[in-house]
Amino acid sequence: MTTLDPRTVPDAAVVRRPVPVRLLWFVVAIAVLLSLMAASVALGSRSVGWSDILAAFQGVDDTMEQAAVTKRIPRTLLAVTVGAALGLAGAVMQGVTRNPLADPGILGVNMGASLAVVTGMVMFGLSSPTSYLWVAILGAALAAVFVYAIGSLGRGGATPLKLALAGAATSAALASLISAFVLPRNDVAGNFRSWQIGGVGGATYDSIRQALPFLAVGLVVCLLSGRALNSLALGDDLAAGLGERVAVVRGVAGAGSVLLCGAATAVAGPIGFVGLVVPHVCRLLIGLDHRWLLPFSALLGASLLTAADVVGRVVARPAEIDVGIVTALIGAPFFIYIVRRQKVREL
Template sequence: MTVLTDETRRAAGPRSAARRRSVFLTGILIAIAIAVALSLALGSRSVSIEEVAEGLSAWLQGQTAQDIGAIAVQQRIPRTVLAIVAGAALGLSGALMQAVTRNPIADPGILGVNTGAALFVVCGIAFLGITSTIEYLVLALAGGTIVAVFVYVIGSLGPGGSTPIKLALAGAATTAALSSLVSAVLLPRIAAMDVFRFWQVGGVAGADWSTLAIVAPLLAVAALVSLLCAPVLNALALGEEVAAGLGVNVNAARIVASAAGVVLCAAVTAVAGPIAFVGLMVPHVMRMLFGPDQRWLLPASALGGAVLLTLSDTIGRLLGYPGEVEAGIVTAFVGAPVLIVIARRTRLKAL
């Protein structure tokens, strides 16, 4: 019989965790491939695997497909790409928000970032007549940033500083107030309401390459900054005093990570509308699979968000046939019960 020494057990622990993470990572990558295939194949007109291959081949060669099914595939490619990019950004943003605030129910929606971006976009539509993606993007970034700072300041007032419950309450109150302002701006302006109501639901149906070209560089920079923050966020999880003892500038780390999270969320909100619950659900699932190490959790949350939003968009097309249900409605339908489960399990404890 083999006797395991303490040193052997300690060495086996990290190897076992690494193998488990590798298996989960492989599973997520396979899930992304499946989600992409389903997104390209399913919709108002379902296509065969051969038509998917033909459409992709023609697109890669810069040609227009001849078969109707292959043409449908080509038309779905930018939508699928936006779903992957937007889902990844929202999942990564949610993981950052939860790490920075040490709040298990933090996400861009609960902390008011989505609503702040929406309010500024509404005001731009109603009072400035904005129509371009760049204008949407600038206003969404401004609104998301201002509201995120406001919620953090309000949640930090009083004894104890920025506790999870205070931040959640400040975000909920701010979201309710800003939602009322959005309604107040829109109700007397029917034309603005018509423009806004489709955007407000949240979805990727209006994807095109020009929109992706505008937001992709911004999202890429924010994502890179987020991933570089992983070691610092691991230190913050040990507590502010321990992190400071390890040489971490706590305030600077929080500002940089929070800014990256706000940019990720606001940029997606500008082009796809305020899609809720992705940033809340995905990091929790990934934390159960990969553990709390941010070096694994952040990229896993991005991949998980891409899977969730791409599948939600595909499901919405099937549920609303011959029309479609926007992806934001599907994620909200799934996310509401998940939020209840999370609240019951975590009991609002800090991470």
Template sequence: MKARPLAPGRPRHSGPTGVYLLLAALAASVMMSVVIGARPTDLTALMGLLDGRIDSIDEAAIASRLPRTLLALLAGAALAVAGATMQGLTRNPLADPGLLGVNAGAALAVVIGIAWFDMQQASGYIWVAIAGAGASALLVYLVANLGRGGATPLRLALSGAVVTAALTSLTSAVILPRADIAGLIHSWLIGGVGGATLDRITPVLPFLALGLAASLLAARKLNLMALGDEAATGLGERVAMARALAAVGAILLCGATTAACGPIGFVGLVVPHALRLLVGADYRRLLPLCALGGALLVILADTLGRVLVRPAELDVGIVTALLGGPVFIWIVRRHTLRSL
């Protein structure tokens, strides 16, 4: 399968209407997230909470959902931007933090920190998750770069699948002897935003901000790199530095998000592909909108997970996998047919 380069293209809908609709949908999803749950509430309880009082069970329920909604918003935005950045960096339409092993590397690093070094602080999770994400991304690239032709999109996808499977097996091997922490870690490995608190969110904010800034700064560079390394160099771009900047942004976003939520898959795959239909492949426009679209997707997935099996819940990672699996198959078939 020879993937089609992700070059800047002409959007099908270049006007601002789609952007306004996306913003409106995101605002509506936030409102739904704070009022829908095991105990449905209404907006009157939200208004009471905004007045600074918690006088009822409904207001207490909404107060507990606000950090959860905020974490879902941040995680979705980070994963979608990271996915789009990785697709531009590798010129691979199948690039995604989950599919290329980045989330698996971050998860393995956190599990090792908990099981072997008794790591309990969220700040420690972040550093080891970022280190694990970076090491995994480097390993995938090195494996894909073996042999003639270098790291082609197909080789990156295959090496990502192999590394992800290997790291997932290693994670299970680390957990098995530790029955005392197995339940907690298995729940975290599914990926979710339940039980979020401000203490859990605050430590990741600087890393998310740095990762987002690096990715946005790399947007123009990704446009040039989509034309090919030689063309980008001829236009005055330092390709190695551009790749390093984009990679740092994606790794920071993936590592910090995995530390806070666990590995959540398919967000970085689904959202960029959907938004390219709206705004085209110009990364200067695509990346900011991916932040909005990713936040929308994860918030809706979290809200849907509360409703489907009420009064129990489905974690976000399960819902995004159910939604993202068919999209992944569609993308593979689409690019395979184009290469025939």
């Protein structure tokens, strides 16, 4: 009778791609991201030249073009940061729940963060980005725990369909509560509605700096969970037989993804579907090994959100479409495609 080697079975159980192919895709992803960042700085309601861009990077903003570039730089950095956080969080959530439909928006995590923020605005007068961060992370965590608990009830445990339904029902209920808080308060309704759409137009270096510690901790926790998520992909029983503490792995990885979602939502609003679309694309390109999938999801998430922001600025000149609307237009058809193709089965 053969024995299972815990050092090799998780790797053998996933769809593999040759290492040179994976490295090539990483190089391509980095090149695409850098190109999109350059486009984000150069394109918008006002066209700018390379001389204006160079002058802005040197701290000069004497002309309207140079001032526009100065504003676009933190906006681009925020789009990259939030996109990477959401892409990585989505990949981790799908790995933890083994649910192809897992996404911070679909599972109610974003809406939980939104309710926490509006509650803080209305009841406690919160207005600083730092206070938004703490309450958004708390709200995201409570929503994630609640949805997973509801989806785990009954026979079969937390199946993909039950989690998706629990997330949709929870999101609807939380959205109703948000409306109940906001409608009587005209003093906060305008600010909250513009934040709730999801966008990076109001980015500042200060807001990015305040979110970075939370995002950095979530990033490290999620990336270190890659090998354990490979074990979970084999099933709970086999993962436990390989020495993994299944509940601990799920708790730690889930906490990392919630931290990413909460911090990203606090600074940019509840942007949906990035965490759903990106991991599926990444699996097609580099396979299912989470040690490669997680960092690649962060790269593609950053690229997707940056591209969505550029598209939103270009197609509606001189106005702009918030990035949350653009990602919804991309993600909603993809969500329907995943439901029909995969029949909501487990990963």
